[in-house]
Structure formats: C-alpha cells, structure tokens
C-alpha cells in the first residue's frame with residue numbers, strides 16, 4: 001500500500017498520478033481535515049472507474065490505517081504564499097512533520113518515507129532523525145521537480161522533444177538549487193553543443209525562479225510536484241533503479257556530514273541504493289557548499 005499523508009493539492013495529485021500509473025492496488029490518503037481525504041478518494045475512484053483501473057483509493061483521518069504501507073509520502077503542511085520563501089515555512093511545518101513522522105514510526109515502521117513538505121531539505125532531516133530509519137529509507141522529493149522544470153526550459157530553448165532531454169538539478173530545493181548543464185543532455189549530447197553559455201546561464205536562473213512565478217500566477221504548484229512524487233514512488237515499487245536527485249542524509253559524501261540535501265541517487269526497492277558522487281567543478285562546488293550551509297543553518301534552528 002502507498003500512503004500519502006496530506007491530501008491537499010499536491011497529495012491529491014500524487015494519489016491521482018500514482019493510481020493512473022497503477023503503482024499499487026491500494027492507495028491511502030490521510031489528512032487531519034475531516035472529509036477532505038474521503039472526498040478526494042471518491043473523486044479519484046470515480047475517474048478510475050471510467051478508466052477501468054482497479055486501484056482502490058481510500059481516504060481516512062485515522063493514522064492507524066497506514067499499517068502495512070511500504071511507501072509513505074509526507075506532504076502535510078502549509079504551502080508557500082506569494083512572496084514567501086520556502087524557509088518562511090520552516091517553523092510552521094517542522095512541528096507538523098515531526099508529529100506525522102511519529103505516526104509513521106508507530107504504524108509503518110518498515111516503510112520508506114518520501115518527505116515533500118517544504119522547506120524540503122530541513123524536513124527530510126527531521127524525517128530522518130525522528131523516524132530513526134536507516135538513511136536509505138528516507139529520501140525527499142525536490143530535485144525531481146526542479147529537473148522537470150529545467151527540462152522544460154531546455155525543450156523550449158532547443159525545440160527538441162522532451163523525451164530526448166535529460167537534466168539534473170541537485171543541492172537545496174530552494175534558493176541555492178544547483179541546475180547542472182554539464183550533466184544534462186539532448187540524447188546524450190552535452191547541452192553546450194546546442195546552446196551558448198549565456199543561454200545556459202539564463203535557463204539555470206529561470207529554473208531557480210519559475211516556482212515562484214507559478215505560485216504568483218495560480219497560488220500553488222500542483223501537477224508537476226504530484227507527478228514528480230509518483231515518479232520516485234515508481235522507481236521504488238518497480239525497482240527501476242533510476243538515478244534521481246533526492247534529498248537524503250549525507251555521511252561524508254560530497255565532503256559533508258549530518259545534513260540532508262539533494263544529490264543523485266539510485267532509487268530502487270531498497271530505497272536509496274547508492275548515492276552518486278559527481279565530480280563538481282569549482283563553480284558548481286561553491287553553490288553546492290552554499291546550499292549545504294543554508295540547510296545546516298535552517299536545521300540548527302529546529303528542535304528535534
């Protein structure tokens with residue numbers, strides 16, 4: 001069973017995409033808001049009925065219902081309002097994530113947890129610490145979404161099919177994210193073959209800023225994060241061993257310890273099966289280290 005805790009905009013969409021991809025026979029939506037997960041589940045089940053898909057989506061306010069889950073997505077909490085940074089959400093969401101993870105520990109202590117609530121990297125740290133799970137079982141979704149945005153900008157700039165574009169974004173899911181043109185390609189051919197440096201710099205800047213633009217225009221980002229969650233869940237449940245940037249706990253990798261930050265990792269049925277260490281150049285390393293410092297500073301302000 002896949003459990004999604006937080007049945008708001010992103011949680012609802014993650015359930016929808018997961019059901020359409022038939023990632024499990026049972027998907028549970030949990031929320032503290034009475035009626036919301038039940039209504040969301042009914043709405044999705046009605047759609048699945050027309051599609052002829054035998055995935056059962058259930059909505060509940062009872063955390064005990066997550067017993068038996070192999071994957072738990074934590075997307076409970078407030079979202080960014082226009083003008084807010086992800087860090088503004090830190091204090092509000094830290095206590096929500098702590099209490100939710102206590103429940104995951106209580107009812108689904110064999111599961112993997114995918115934190116999504118923002119600010120993502122500190123929330124992934126809280127999740128890791130509060131759960132006490134092995135670090136391979138806690139990996140946050142942030143970079144997967146950022147890379148889909150980077151991919152879209154590359155598609156717009158080159159005109160090449162989205163299918164042929166591979167992109168990578170690591171670091172903080174926030175102001176210090178690190179889109180990596182050097183590790184992105186069109187059909188395996190480096191991006192620099194297609195676009196001059198100034199254009200690549202522009203795409204990097206746009207990738208960092210576009211979430212705020214979507215929030216300004218429609219109030220929240222919904223479909224791209226919902227889909228990105230389902231992509232990570234898919235790599236786990238189908239043991240695809242895809243290389244996906246996830247916010248996971250570093251223990252010496254990239255020269256850092258005791259911090260949770262976006263790095264590329266092989267994601268399969270055992271969760272994070274291997275962290276891939278890229279040979280970053282000086283410029284990239286500087287941004288990555290700044291991201292680590294930013295997350296460490298956020299973490300230091302939270303009582304766990």
Ligand SMILES: NC(=O)c1ccc[n+]([C@@H]2O[C@H](COP(=O)([O-])OP(=O)(O)OC[C@H]3O[C@@H](n4cnc5c(N)ncnc54)[C@H](O)[C@@H]3O)[C@@H](O)[C@H]2O)c1
Pocket residue numbers: 005006007008009010011030031032033036075076077078079080089093096099100115116117118119120141142145173220221222225
């Ligand atoms: N990591 C990412 O890439 C990414 C992308 C988009 C959104 N987010 C984050 O995801 C979170 C949710 O965003 P949203 O737009 O779906 O918000 P939303 O307000 O639509 O939904 C959040 C839901 O969480 C529920 N909730 C609050 N406290 C809870 C608790 N203790 N237990 C269970 N449920 C609880 C609320 O009732 C609400 O239904 C936000 O923090 C947002 O910033 C992260």
